[in-house]
Amino acid sequence: MTKPSIELISFNLCPFVQRSIITLKKKGIDFKITYIDLANKPEWFLNISPLGKVPVVRYGHDVLFESAVINEFLDEITPESLMPSDPLEKAKERGWIEYSSQVITSQHLMSVSDDQGDYQQHRHAFIERLSTLENIITGEGFFNGNGFSLIDSALAPIFTRLRIIEDRFNLRLLANFPKLAALSERYLNLDYVKNSVVEEFEDIYIKYLIDKNSFLAH
Ligand SMILES: N[C@@H](CCC(=O)N[C@@H](CS)C(=O)NCC(=O)O)C(=O)O
Structure with missing residues (x-):
């Protein structure tokens, strides 16, 4: 089965987005990045982002939001966990x-x-x-x-x-x-x-x- 694609919806100055990019890069995960202007949020973004905030990750057909949650998910679907197991x-x-x-x-x-x-x-x-x-x-x-x-x-x-x-x-x-x-x-x-x-x-x-x-x- 092919792995779902990962698209990170981003704003170039956002520290919360940066958290997810660090995790994606640290774990060597392939992803596509799409920048939006937060001062002028596109309709498609408002339709998928419950809080109207970035980061949002499109994982195949699924949507994830909140940087801490996104990071834990990215960590869990890849080897060598970055979280303690205890x-x-x-x-x-x-x-x-x-x-x-x-x-x-x-x-x-x-x-x-x-x-x-x-x-x-x-x-x-x-x-x-x-x-x-x-x-x-x-x-x-x-x-x-x-x-x-x-x-x-x-x-x-x-x-x-x-x-x-x-x-x-x-x-x-x-x-x-x-x-x-x-x-x-x-x-x-x-x-x-x-x-x-x-x-x-x-x-x-x-x-x-x-x-x-x-x-x-x-
Ligand atoms: N708790 C959120 C915070 C995300 C956040 O505040 N993002 C800001 C940009 S840095 C945002 O999208 N703001 C848009 C708005 O509030 O309208 C997370 O950790 O992902």
Whole structure:
């Protein structure tokens, strides 16, 4: 029986889409990518996406949504699982994947805030969340202290954006977090993380922040 085809419906700046691309590339899965404009969602997309959000995966005739669910599915249909097999460890990992979604949200709110007060408030929330991560990681290997797993797919997009923000706006948001700084370095050196965004990502991201009149970018 031929395997169903995989199509990832995408938006070029979305960190949640990036999570799925990391997993697809890490696991060597063939897929097609279709970009849509979220400011002008096509009718066919609204018909298949219950929440109107990307990522969505078309798996043959089936449709999957929610990045954490998509990633677990992709992991389960391919060998060499990126999730712990022990139910307790797996539950813990799912908790941190959910947590990382909140970190992504804090980072987004900080980056697009268009006044100083909002920026300071969201920056504080973002730093607090990073601090929680700093306190639970070991400083060895990836998030779990050893090999790359789905929590790493979920977290790495934060560091792709953080590196750009730090470099372009001369910030040192990881200055007090040596273990996270080392983890970021490890992520950003991986081919499947480097290649999980479009080639011109940095310019598109900066333009997006400027167009949003972001305090950070001005
Ligand atoms: N919980 C979702 C979040 C996905 C999400 O927020 N996607 C954003 C783009 S990064 C989106 O599609 N937003 C469109 C909208 O809200 O209208 C997931 O993990 O997949």
